[in-house]
Amino acid sequence: MILCFDIGGSAIKSAHAYAPDDVRPHGRVPTPGTDFDAFTQVLRDAIAAAPVPPQRIAISIAGVLDPETGAARVANIPCLNGRKLHGELQAELGLPVDLANDADCFALAEATVGAGRGHEVVMGVILGTGIGGGVVVRGQLLNRAGFSGEWGHGPVAQRVLGQPEITLPAFPCGCGIAGCLDAVCGARGLEMLHRHLHPGAAGDSPAIIAGWQAGEAQSARTIAIWIELLAAPLAMIQNLLGAGIMPVGGGLSKTTALVAALDQAVRPLILRRIDRPLLVPAECRIEPGLIGAAVLGLANAAAKKPGAGIDPASREN
Ligand SMILES: [Zn+2]
Numbered sequence: 001m002i003l004c005f006d007i008g009g010s011a012i013k014s015a016h017a018y019a020p021d022d023v024r025p026h027g028r029v030p031t032p033g034t035d036f037d038a039f040t041q042v043l044r045d046a047i048a049a050a051p052v053p054p055q056r057i058a059i060s061i062a063g064v065l066d067p068e069t070g071a072a073r074v075a076n077i078p079c080l081n082g083r084k085l086h087g088e089l090q091a092e093l094g095l096p097v098d099l100a101n102d103a104d105c106f107a108l109a110e111a112t113v114g115a116g117r118g119h120e121v122v123m124g125v126i127l128g129t130g131i132g133g134g135v136v137v138r139g140q141l142l143n144r145a146g147f148s149g150e151w152g153h154g155p156v157a158q159r160v161l162g163q164p165e166i167t168l169p170a171f172p173c174g175c176g177i178a179g180c181l182d183a184v185c186g187a188r189g190l191e192m193l194h195r196h197l198h199p200g201a202a203g204d205s206p207a208i209i210a211g212w213q214a215g216e217a218q219s220a221r222t223i224a225i226w227i228e229l230l231a232a233p234l235a236m237i238q239n240l241l242g243a244g245i246m247p248v249g250g251g252l253s254k255t256t257a258l259v260a261a262l263d264q265a266v267r268p269l270i271l272r273r274i275d276r277p278l279l280v281p282a283e284c285r286i287e288p289g290l291i292g293a294a295v296l297g298l299a300n301a302a303a304k305k306p307g308a309g310i311d312p313a314s315r316e317n
Contacts, residue, residue: 002297003046003054006102006289007031007061009076013287014046017058017294020113025287036079040092047093056096056307057089058297060105060289064146065309086309098296099309101146105292106282107134108141110247112295114283119244123149123237125279127230128250131182131189135241139299144308151237152186155179161228162221168196185229187251194222209255223258227265234262235269238278249282256281 004023006013013028026046032038047054063074065085072085089097100108107116107124116122116136126132131152135142142148157179160167170179171192183189187205194201194208198218203211211219238246248259263279270278284291300308 001050001052001054002056002058002294002301003050004290004293004297005043005046005057005059006105006287006293007059007077008102008289009033009062012042013290015287015290015294016050016054017290017298020291020295020298023287023291023294025290031077032079033077034079036083039077039079040089043089043093047095054095055301056098056297057093058098058293058300059089060100060102060293061085062102064101065099065144067143067145067147070309086307090307096300096305096307097309098293098300098307100141100144100293100296101134102289102292103132103149104134104141104144104146105296106249106284106288107136107149107247107292108295109284109288109291110249110282111136111139113291114288115247115280116245121241121243123241123243123246124282125151125234125246125248126250127185127248127252128187130186131180135243141296151233152182153177153180156233157181157184157229158232162225166197166225168193168225181229181233185226190222190226190252193226194219197222197225205252209252209258213255213257223261227262230262231265231269234266234279238266238270238272242272243278246279247282248279249284249288253281 002017004015004017011028012031015023015025017023063072065072070084071082072080074080086099103126110116110124111122122136124134133149135149153175155177171183172178173180173183184193190205208219212223253259259281263277
């Protein structure tokens with residue numbers, strides 16, 4: 001049994017995994033954000049409460065690891081920030097630890113038991129509060145540190161677009177760069193785009209999407225521009241990776257018509273001619289982080305690998 005954790009800024013969820021399709025969620029506790037001893041105690045308590053002694057620990061975390069030093073960058077959990085997390089957790093818990101970024105775990109879950117099953121190259125796309133993703137090639141993460149698939153950042157958002165044409169500013173992003181897709185196409189970005197296009201307009205992202213589905217003109221304009229912003233970068237990503245499928249997760253993907261509209265905008269822009277959907281709704285709707293962590297832990301257990309994360313002593317990237 002692999003003991004899996006999905007560690008986010010507000011909660012630590014756990015599960016007992018026996019196979020990729022047999023992941024049994026076990027509970028959730030608030031994340032001790034500022035106290036590392038309390039944080040590791042949550043993990044130790046879960047080990048003690050497990051029905052059988054776990055072979056290893058597999059963790060999905062909302063952060064990235066420096067590929068050179070192993071230092072974690074976890075904005076929402078200050079007590080983990082800067083720690084050489086992989087090595088420290090293995091030492092604290094006395095078990096092999098597998099550690100991966102949450103978007104990468106999502107991609108791994110989709111590639112193994114979700115919409116990406118049977119595809120050699122899977123690009124997991126997250127359209128949620130933020131824009132992100134992960135890349136899985138032949139069942140393996142392309143990069144274990146969490147820095148691949150991060151297509152939401154970089155100053156690439158189109159500035160002149162739409163019918164009729166408009167010019168958008170380069171909206172500032174939380175990463176410090178202006179013009180990222182994350183700033184204008186995530187759920188909050190979509191709302192900001194809507195207010196920018198229609199001064200005085202209200203409505204959160206579900207309302208804008210519902211308005212688009214109902215044919216309401218302002219929402220339709222916003223969604224048309226949102227799709228245009230996303231379609232060109234996604235086409236470029238597909239040309240780069242040759243992804244056979246792009247499962248789409250995150251809150252904005254709950255509207256399957258929106259995923260279908262985006263797919264129809266992307267496919268004419270790629271080199272490959274493909275007569276089936278490329279962007280499809282993700283299938284692991286419940287706990288993709290836990291499932292992805294389970295996939296990672298089970299694979300490494302089968303290969304009898306020492307814990308896989310990033311630390312200076314066992315760097316593979
Ligand atoms: Zn950014």
